Amino acid sequence: MVKVGDKVRFLNSVGGGTVVKINKDIAYVEEEDGFETPILIHECVIIESAKDKSSSPVTKEIKVSQNFSKIQPNDISENDDDNKLSIIETEEGDRINLVLAFLPENAKNLQNGKFDTYLVNDSNYYIFFTYLNKTESGWNTRYSGIVEPNIQIHIEEFGKEDLNDLERICIQYVAFKKDKPFQLKNTASVEHKLDTVKFYKLHSFRENDYFDENALILNIVKNDVPERRFELNGAEIEAAIKSKKDIDTHQKQAVNKKHHRNNEPVEVDLHIHELLDSTTGMSNSDILNYQLDKFREVLENYKNAKGQKIIFIHGKGDGVLRKAILTELKNKYKHYDYQDASFREYGYGATQVTIR
Incomplete structure (x- = not known):
């Protein structure tokens, strides 16, 4: 039970402090800025009891958004080192999704x-993990522990003086379930190179699925697939672009010849993961523009191939790319015929264009 003097964190929002007054079911919490915040008692998680002020504070803190199981203060036992929680599994949770999130404590004062x-x-698995950063002498462990299924865990608090240490970070993890059979998951080590300048820009912190507040989100694992980051210097990027242009040119010539011989339609997959190895730093708008540029490029390459059929695979999804393609065809390519591609082969996820 929360009492005056307890140090608490807020369950459904960022922040916390020391309880200075209790009125019925409302606790008044004094935060670091000296202001008192009224909050419902059941939305407070005790991280240091008043009677334990002389001992070290609890280092393991758990914060849960509306999308995850709610943790009440009495769910966490001070005498239980594992902080046992009732486990709630979801239908899609047997695929592992791990996210590293950074939230400003005061969005109005990022500096x-x-x-x-x-x-x-975001999975039905327990995750044993280590959170590391790279230093000149090697990798340094910043946190290690276990996070329960469908739970968010607070790892650390840091200031701008720590940002230089966070330019290279890594999450290593092992996934498992307790007291029941489960599908074996591969262990992985995922590195990220953080652009620390983003921590000074408010627009870097965006609306997300896990927090009520805007956050800077880094995907660690998405649907069982660990995120991989590729780091290239300027010379390597220039060489890769030149090489890709050479390959694309060769492939286009080969397709043209095959068409004239077999009169087969050309397939172009516009899914972004088929076009780029990584979309790091790209917004949804950037991705859409890249896909449309590829669409225009293909039509330009085949503009003299009368009768050529081209099938653009865009997927169903939210229909944003499909709508953008249809708008392009109606406004810029009116002389071309177009229709939905074979439903049997592509469902509603492709559009066929015939060059006229």
Whole structure:
């Protein structure tokens, strides 16, 4: 039970402090800025009891958004080192999704404020993990522990003086379930190169699925697939672009010849993962524009191939890319015929264009 003097964190929002007054079911919490925040008692998680002020504070903190199981203060036992929780599994949770999230404690003062780091376990698996950063002498462990299924765990608080240490970070993990059979998952080590300048820009923190507040989100694992980051210097990027142009040119010539011989339609997959190895730093708008540029490029290459059929695979999804393609065809390529591609082969996920 929360009482005056307890140090608490808020369950459904970022923040916390020391309880200075209790009125019925409302606790008044004094935060670091000296202001008192009224909050429902059941939305407070005790991280240091008043009677234990002389001992070290609890280092394991758990924060849950509306999309995850709710944790009440009495769910966490001070005498239980594992902080056992009732486990709630979801239908889609047997695929591992791990997210590293950074939240500003004061979005109005990014220059001087602190930031909180959370690991989000959006799966039905327990995740044993280590959170590391790279130094000149090697890798340094910043946190290690276990996060329960469908739970978000607070890893650390840091300030701008720590940002230089966070330019290279890594999450290593092992997934498992307790007291029941489960599908074996591969262990992995996922590195990220953080652009620390983003911590000074408010627009870097965006609306997300896991927190009520805007956050800077880094995907660690998506649907069982660990995220991989590729780091290239300027010379390597230039060489890769030149090489890709040479390959694309060769492939286009080969397709043209095959068409004239076999009169077969050409397939072009516009899914972004088929076009790029990584979309790091790209917004949804950037991705859509890249896909449309590829669409226009293909039509330009085949503009003299009368009768050529081209099938653009765009997928169903939210229909954003499909609508953009149809708009292009109606406005810029009116002389071409177009229709939905074979439903049997592509469902509603492709459009066929015939060059006229």
